[in-house]
Amino acid sequence: QVQLVQSGAEVKKPGASVKVSCKASGYTFSNYYMHWVRQAPGQGLQWMGVISPSGGSTSYAQKFQGRVTVTRDTSTNTVYMELSSLRSDDTAVYYCARSPGSYGWFDPWGQGTLVTVSS
């Protein structure tokens, strides 16, 4: 079955960077885009960016431009999201989610990765 398995929880200090992975299985990796969405504690969902698994082109939400980088490794069917210059308000659960396109609905989602930013 289609599965997205994310890396484990992280604790980072302000100013540091974090890199979260999302390993896909159960489908043809190059046929679907991968998005990243975050959810701060008790808050709603916020789209961060997307990558094309075949060509590797990316698009990011304006809010995260310059701080987020999404990459992929087609040899391991893994997508990565790196967020730099972390602040306390970056504390959130980060999800990867598969989509049929750069614009599309998300299904399935990874299990989520909690990133805590604290001094």
Next chain:
Amino acid sequence: DIQMTQSPSTLSASVGDRVIITCRASQTIGTWLAWYQQKPGKAPKLLIYKASTLESGVPSRFSGSGSGTEFTLTISSLQPDDFATYYCQQHDTYSTFGQGTKLEIK
């Protein structure tokens, strides 16, 4: 950016009730709208895409409608498993989510 506004933010209802959640887009998005259900500590689950297409495996008591800027999610007869938070998402231009509707037991 396209803004999505859901109403109500919180909804109290009983098992067996019919409930409607509304989502409004700040500009027309055709039928490029999805609905998700999220339970505490879990990832969102896709219910409906392209405004009215029911995702495989989702119970038929869930339905979606609308186009342009006004959309609704209807649950025809609430079941105990349906108490959760629901989000709409526009996927016309990248992605934006509504702020969520928490469906509580009355």
